Amino acid sequence: MQLSNQTIMMKKMKYRIGANKFAKLLFMLSAFFGLGVLAVLFYQVFSQGIQFINWQFLTGKLSTQPERAGIMGAILGTFWLMLVVVPVTMFLGVGTAIFLEMYAKKGRLVGLIQTNIANLAGVPSIVYGILGLTVFVRLLDLGNVVLAGGLTMALLILPIVIVASQEAIRAIPSQMSEGSYGLGATKWQTIQRIILPAALPGILTGAILSLSRAIGETAPLVVIGIPALLIPFPGGILDRFTVLPMQIYYWTLDSSLVAEYANLASATIIVLLITLFVLNSSAIIIRNKFQKSY
Amino acid sequence: MVVKERIKEAPFSVVNNETWKKPIYETHGLNLWYGTSHALKNIEMNINEKEVTAIIGPSGCGKSTYLKTLNRMVEIVADVNISGSVTFKGNNILGNAMPVELLRAKVGMVFQKPNPFPKSIYENVAFGPRVHGIRNKAMLDMIVEDSLKKAALWDEVKDRLHKSAYGLSGGQQQRLCIARCLAVDPEVILMDEPTSALDPVSTHKIEELIKAIKNDVTIAIVTHNMQQAARISDRTAFFLNGEIIECDRTSTIFTNPSDKLTDDYINGRFG
Ligand SMILES: Nc1ncnc2c1ncn2[C@@H]1O[C@H](COP(=O)(O)OP(=O)(O)OP(=O)(O)O)[C@@H](O)[C@H]1O
Numbered sequence: 001m002q003l004s005n006q007t008i009m010m011k012k013m014k015y016r017i018g019a020n021k022f023a024k025l026l027f028m029l030s031a032f033f034g035l036g037v038l039a040v041l042f043y044q045v046f047s048q049g050i051q052f053i054n055w056q057f058l059t060g061k062l063s064t065q066p067e068r069a070g071i072m073g074a075i076l077g078t079f080w081l082m083l084v085v086v087p088v089t090m091f092l093g094v095g096t097a098i099f100l101e102m103y104a105k106k107g108r109l110v111g112l113i114q115t116n117i118a119n120l121a122g123v124p125s126i127v128y129g130i131l132g133l134t135v136f137v138r139l140l141d142l143g144n145v146v147l148a149g150g151l152t153m154a155l156l157i158l159p160i161v162i163v164a165s166q167e168a169i170r171a172i173p174s175q176m177s178e179g180s181y182g183l184g185a186t187k188w189q190t191i192q193r194i195i196l197p198a199a200l201p202g203i204l205t206g207a208i209l210s211l212s213r214a215i216g217e218t219a220p221l222v223v224i225g226i227p228a229l230l231i232p233f234p235g236g237i238l239d240r241f242t243v244l245p246m247q248i249y250y251w252t253l254d255s256s257l258v259a260e261y262a263n264l265a266s267a268t269i270i271v272l273l274i275t276l277f278v279l280n281s282s283a284i285i286i287r288n289k290f291q292k293s294y
Numbered sequence: 295m296v297v298k299e300r301i302k303e304a305p306f307s308v309v310n311n312e313t314w315k316k317p318i319y320e321t322h323g324l325n326l327w328y329g330t331s332h333a334l335k336n337i338e339m340n341i342n343e344k345e346v347t348a349i350i351g352p353s354g355c356g357k358s359t360y361l362k363t364l365n366r367m368v369e370i371v372a373d374v375n376i377s378g379s380v381t382f383k384g385n386n387i388l389g390n391a392m393p394v395e396l397l398r399a400k401v402g403m404v405f406q407k408p409n410p411f412p413k414s415i416y417e418n419v420a421f422g423p424r425v426h427g428i429r430n431k432a433m434l435d436m437i438v439e440d441s442l443k444k445a446a447l448w449d450e451v452k453d454r455l456h457k458s459a460y461g462l463s464g465g466q467q468q469r470l471c472i473a474r475c476l477a478v479d480p481e482v483i484l485m486d487e488p489t490s491a492l493d494p495v496s497t498h499k500i501e502e503l504i505k506a507i508k509n510d511v512t513i514a515i516v517t518h519n520m521q522q523a524a525r526i527s528d529r530t531a532f533f534l535n536g537e538i539i540e541c542d543r544t545s546t547i548f549t550n551p552s553d554k555l556t557d558d559y560i561n562g563r564f565g
């Protein structure tokens with residue numbers, strides 16, 4: 001090509017600069033589309049629900065009369081549910097990841113387990129609900145209590161926690177563990193003192209993100225059978241319970257009968273969103289804090 | 295190629311400073327396979343106590359493999375089959391008689407790339423003693439200071455012991471790794487090209503350090519740098535294609551080698 005030909009070059013230049021600008025516009029639009037829809041959603045929810053959030057609403061019992069209804073039961077239910085989900089998923093998830101990455105010999109069996117875990121992450125949540133109903137509610141005869149719901153939720157997010165933990169462990173350079181073995185540390189000491197501390201930010205980020213999924217999930221609980229109305233506050237993991245998203249579901253369902261229920265649902269959505277926002281932010285803060293320390 | 299046994303002095307040898315040196319490691323008929331690839335062939339070699347033994351040879355000839363066999367790190371990285379015998383102070387290390395954790399406490403290792411842990415300088419040095427059960431704070435403080443002094447790093451880091459080890463330069467990190475080794479009071483330190491990632495000044499410091507600690511510890515060092523081997527080692531082993539061609543006093547290897555291949559390699563005619 002004749003680069004010295006100024007007029008041809010100027011023509012091409014115009015086209016190139018135009019295409020450059022167009023590309024930028026395209027990507028900006030696609031970014032703003034998602035953000036725009038989210039903004040509309042937020043606006044709708046907040047304008048409908050914000051004036052219904054008050055002390056009485058946050059701490060009160062459930063009631064059929066909209067002006068007296070509160071969501072303390074659902075808040076407590078979510079809290080107890082997490083108290084089951086967190087230790088169970090952390091222990092099983094991190095344990096499985098450690099086994100697969102540190103102990104298991106790479107071979108057919110491990111490959112099979114690995115593929116299955118990846119597949120389990122894609123199984124629809126309602127299927128986990130059916131599993132929970134069959135195993136925990138009926139077979140183990142727990143009934144539709146917090147423990148049964150929590151174990152079901154734990155299984156649901158387990159694959160995500162395993163995969164996130166595995167990736168966090170795999171990201172640690174092998175020179176780290178070699179340095180530790182080279183000093184005479186056992187495998188367990190190496191895991192405890194080198195692998196887990198270095199993998200912790202990744203593990204925690206994965207765990208918290210999957211936890212937000214469990215907090216917002218309804219389908220498995222619908223299958224297990226969560227009562228719609230008027231149960232006493234749950235005081236432990238063997239009590240019957242409801243959770244925030246279930247409350248949203250029931251109020252939205254009944255809003256054709258009582259119009260104010262739609263507002264209550266919006267108010268509950270705000271509470272749920274704020275909870276999730278706090279959880280996700282803490283995931284980011286934890287990750288940044290640990291990464292800075294070395 | 296015929297394997298040549300040239301360790302004429304073994305098991306006891308008279309060396310230039312007129313002290314008796316006895317072998318701390320004895321290797322007999324060592325063979326090692328990575329799967330089907332035969333990486334070490336019938337190795338016969340001794341490593342003498344409180345000497346620096348250099349291992350030289352072209353890339354892929356099995357130097358690192360041999361070094362990592364001496365503290366059994368080779369089994370961590372890959373599936374290997376080993377036959378023959380390697381004894382450390384008279385005990386065969388290849389069987390189950392000696393726990394690898396004990397062996398590795400007595401035989402430290404320094405790697406090609408400095409690999410400090412993502413912890414503070416203090417915690418890096420205290421790691422080994424802690425792993426072996428020392429909890430006493432005063433004792434740990436003493437070990438840390440002592441090891442850093444031996445590694446000629448104390449003056450540079452004494453004001454930032456609790457800062458991250460990643461804030462150190464590459465050369466300082468490598469000396470930290472040596473200090474980390476020294477903290478478990480090893481009898482042998484294995485070094486796999488410890489200066490190949492470092493600048494000349496840092497390299498010089500590490501060579502001085504090696505000369506200083508060799509009165510207390512035995513050192514086996516793999517190096518691609520002939521001058522380095524000549525400068526710091528008492529004995530030199532030349533590896534080629536998984537075999538040991540020659541192992542003798544460094545002065546002999548560099549001035550009057552018995553094998554033509556050694557001569558060719560040292561003088562850069564191949565490799
Ligand atoms: N983990 C492994 N799996 C399979 N083969 C390996 C492995 N590590 C080394 N080898 C092979 O064993 C032989 C010796 O390798 P080794 O690393 O001991 O060589 P080296 O002399 O240290 O080379 P360099 O000077 O490049 O470090 C090489 O042919 C290499 O390909």
Ligand SMILES: [Mg+2]
Nearest residue numbers: 357358359486
């Ligand atoms: Mg090597």
